[in-house]
Amino acid sequence: MPVTAMAADPAYKVLVFSKTAGFRHDAIPAGITALRELGTANNFTVDATEDAAAFTTANLAGYRAVVFLMTTGDVLNAAQQTAMESYMAAGGGYVGVHAAADTEYDWPYYGGLVGAYFSSHPAIQQVTVRVEDAVHPSTAHLPRAWVRTDELYNYRTNPRSTAHVLATLDESTYSGGTMGADHPIAWCKPYQGGRTWYTGLGHTAASYTEPNFRAHLLGGVRYAAGVVAADCGTVTQPPATGTVEAESFTSQFGVQVVDKAPAHGGRAVGYIDNGDWLGFSSVASAGATGFSARVASAGAGGTIEVRAGSATGTLLGSVPVTPTGGWETFQTVTTTLAGTGTGPLFLKFTGGAGSLFDIDDFTVTRGSTPPTPTPTPTPTPTPPTGAVLLSSGRPVTASSTENAGFPPSAVVDGNAGTRWSSAFADPQWISVDLGSTKSVTRVRLQWEAAYGRAYRIETSTNNTTWTAASSTTASDGGTDDITIPATNARYVRVYGTQRATAYGYSLWELEVYGS
Known part of the structure; x- marks a missing residue:
């Protein structure tokens, strides 16, 4: 499945490196084949190897880009690492694919090169990928909402503060995401004199026969090789508005995830009592000016406190939750926030005895147009019974x-x-x-x-x-x-x-x- 050749590209060479010292992906051969086919159609030659001896200053100088194709574990020794650093400093290009983020945890330079290290993943499933950069050669061809099936990585850190994010995962469209409303999955940046591009997609062999994924990969290679210009130096900001499934918390006290058909995605956070809380390590409190939550209560209700940094951190705002008429009847409550927080977002719940309410999801607004606060004590209107x-x-x-x-x-x-x-x-x-x-x-x-x-x-x-x-x-x-x-x-x-x-x-x- 060749992608249309880029006639303007000069001939160049790409090194594809797929050594594994940990888990080995069975899609590696398919990835090598795809890159060879892309090279044939687009004027570059692929040399594929698992021999780390290829990492010498003299040898790397012959390549415009080096692809770490699903590498895992410690794959380079100290001298080979130094050669890679020298290669990048001389204007080289790095492409990381999927498990490249599960590589060289003890080499700090590599952590900056790849952008973020792997943390965990759920089962392979369908997801909606949200394209943020509709101009970059690796994403310009993609639909803004790209629906595909893959193994979806969570990362130890969010790379957005140091990289130009190209695409994110919409955690509301699958289960097992842990990064919340801002879950980058592809990014690029200038690095130490060279260029880096990474995609977390590409676990399955089928990915490498998909035209959209192949073009995504080709765009990354062309950018890293320096044969096409792209703005990867601008650090992107998280979306002004982001909806987070409450059950995607990264820390909690006292609550349980419950199955609930009327909830978005079929699940919500329940058994919420006075003093319980949720933490979201990948949802920043900085710049948050508005908050809304989808809630249900057949109890006495209570209050959601929005805090910065910890469950006892700076209070940014609060919103009362009144009874909605049933545990299956969801309504939306809203409030403004101070916009002065730092650190991750926490939700703390207060009220009387017993279960207070359930929370399905919440939305954080950033910028100058926060939502209109919910009147107190008037609850959000409920659609008529029987609708x-x-x-x-x-x-x-x-x-x-x-x-x-x-x-x-x-x-x-x-x-x-x-x-x-x-x-x-x-x-x-x-x-x-x-x-x-x-x-x-x-x-x-x-x-x-x-x-x-x-x-x-x-x-x-x-x-x-x-x-x-x-x-x-x-x-x-x-x-x-x-x-x-x-x-x-x-x-x-x-x-x-x-x-x-x-x-x-x-x-x-x-x-x-x-x-």
């Missing part, structure tokens, strides 16, 4: 579509990995036909990263005359769960008037509820 999903599988039309890969029908297919995306202009709309007139009471929007800042929810009985049921000019993306007065309508549409990004309007799901 059912009306929009599933119904006909959908839209003002435009970015391309055939993002059809309007994706918003009602129940698949969190498919989406509609509009043209890159304002205004845009998307409308669902419920088939007959219904009593509509709630609309739930699941935005992709390209969300609508300002939009209206409109209803119609004839698809001609529209009435605004709700509007906002300050959406922060993620999930917008909107309760409206009971309205008779056959058609419900989202009418966007201001995009939050340079891209179009992009929705994973548009759910209409009522009776």
Whole structure:
């Protein structure tokens, strides 16, 4: 499966190194074959070896890039390490693939080279990869939400503070992630005179036959070899808004993870008593200006305290949780935060005796537009009892579509990995036909990263005359769960008037509820 040749690239050589001193991946031969095929199609020659004797200053000088292909353990001696350091200082390029992060733990230079060391991984499963850099040659070809199956690494540290993050894992789309809302999986950076590029993907042999992954790998090789320019010197910032599954905590006291069908992902954190807490080592408190949480309570309720650094650290803000009407009835509570925290985010729970509430997920907002605090003591409105999903599988039309890969029908297919995306202009709309007139009471929007800042929810009985049921000019993306007065309508549409990004309007799901 060759990738189209880059005619402008000069001929060059790449060293592929796959020595293992620990676990050995059975995909290594497939990786070598893929790199050889990419080289044949793109004007570079691959020399593959597991012999560390190749790491001499003289030999490395003949290569534009060195690929550590699923290496593990201590693979170089002191002299060979020095040769690699000299190679990079002379302008060389490093490519790390998957288990390259499970390599040379006692060589500090290598820790900086690869960017982050491996910590753990769950079982192989499907995931949505969120592409942050749509320009870099290793990610420009990818969909902004790239759905694929792989072994998904957690890392000991988050590389974002020292590297340019290209793509992240969406932990809400799989189980076993431990890094929270900001989980980098591919990154690049200038390093000690050279260039480094790493991807945590590529565990399976099947990966190396996938056109998207092969092009991802090719872009990394071309960048590291210095034959294509790319901005890897800009340290990227975490998303302004990020939703974190509560059960992805990295430390806790007193709580349990519980199965709960109405929760996003089917699980939530429960058995929360006074004094219990959750810690999230990969969720920074710095710059946090807003907080919202999806909660349920049939108990007395209580308070969520948002703290920085530890469960007894600086209090950034708090939000009361009142009874929601049942342990299966989730509502969203919101508050503003001080924005002055340092260190990881902690949630501490306070209240009376017994179980206080369950928490499904929470969203941290950074920047100048925090969410409007939940009124106290008025609880978040609850959709009327008996409301059912009306929009599933119904006909959908839209003002435009970015391309055939993002059809309007994706918003009602129940698949969190498919989406509609509009043209890159304002205004845009998307409308669902419920088939007959219904009593509509709630609309739930699941935005992709390209969300609508300002939009209206409109209803119609004839698809001609529209009435605004709700509007906002300050959406922060993620999930917008909107309760409206009971309205008779056959058609419900989202009418966007201001995009939050340079891209179009992009929705994973548009759910209409009522009776």
